[in-house]
């Protein structure tokens with residue numbers, strides 16, 4: 318089997334969202350999204366409330382701008398911008414990284430800023446991204462981790478067909494409190510079963 322083609326950056330169109338390659342102009346908007354204290358807390362980018370609310374340093378801003386300016390040139394991972402079809406606004410990102418060619422596995426992550434949350438965009442974005450991962454990239458396994466203080470994300474992952482595989486006890490700390498990290502995964506066989514069930 319050929320290696321998964323991450324160099325090609327697709328446009329995935331749903332009813333509510335479009336997933337598309339990052340463009341240079343998106344970098345500034347991603348800075349705003351990543352400055353959201355809730356995004357910082359739930360993605361493990363901050364260790365306490367004051368950290369989550371602190372403005373980004375100039376160096377961090379420069380690094381982030383360069384990061385989003387370079388996503389579309391990467392052949393070893395897939396980073397797509399999530400746009401809300403109704404408003405036209407870019408609201409977040411979906412990512413496959415840490416590709417293991419031998420297992421054909423990736424790590425998955427997603428984040429949506431305040432403007433896009435709670436409207437079903439995440440659910441649809443994940444459905445489109447999973448379909449692309451299994452059916453076009455030919456992945457065997459998609460894994461992720463979610464903190465136990467993030468029941469919304471967990472709900473969306475379970476609804477999307479991810480299976481709980483284990484718990485990394487007290488793997489993170491926020492405001493000095495230990496937090497578990499839950500490990501979820503989906504195999505191609507889980508995906509096929511789910512698709513069959515929904516037909």
Ligand SMILES: CC(C)(COP(=O)(O)OP(=O)(O)OC[C@H]1O[C@@H](n2cnc3c(N)ncnc32)[C@H](O)[C@@H]1OP(=O)(O)O)[C@@H](O)C(=O)NCCC(=O)NCCS
Pocket residue numbers: 355356359360409427428429430433434435436437438439440441462463464467468469470472473476
């Ligand atoms: C996680 C995330 C991608 C979900 O996307 P979204 O567009 O907000 O989610 P949706 O609107 O599609 O669905 C949310 C679901 O969670 C449910 N939900 C919301 N708050 C909840 C809570 N506190 N407990 C349990 N379920 C909750 C909703 O009812 C809905 O489920 P339903 O459709 O069965 O009613 C998005 O909220 C996000 O990026 N959050 C910030 C960063 C983050 O948490 N990233 C993931 C890190 S692992």
